[in-house]
Amino acid sequence: MEKPDRGQLYAMTFVFNGMLLRAADNQRTVSIEAPTLSDALAELTTKYPExxxxxxDNTGAIAPGPQGLPQRRDDLAARLGAAAC
Structure with missing residues (x-):
């Protein structure tokens, strides 16, 4: 898997509904610029701790859930493209 260029930022827009919408203070969309999805999630969970x-999950990895999030990082990389993770 190719490592992303840590100097390049990618604009990522997260769209929420249900429980995630409430956790994002009712912000339907949140845009974050980060070099990787992991960095974007870290920023997102810092901004919205809930x-x-x-x-x-308890280890800090993406938790599988009813929204259909992949259970393994490899699955997520396959969906988003290897450089995104």
Whole structure:
């Protein structure tokens, strides 16, 4: 898997509904610029701490859930493109 260029920022827009919408203070969309999805999620969960318990598991990895999030990082990389993770 190719490592992303840590100097390049990618604009990522997260769209929420249901429980995630409430955790994001009712912000339907949140845009974050970050070099990787992991960095964007770290920024997102810092900005909206309530989201951390919904989106991440006890180890800090992306938690599988009813929104159809992949259970493994490899699955997520396959969906988003290897450089995004």
């Amino acid at each position: 989201m951390k318990r919904i989106v991440l």
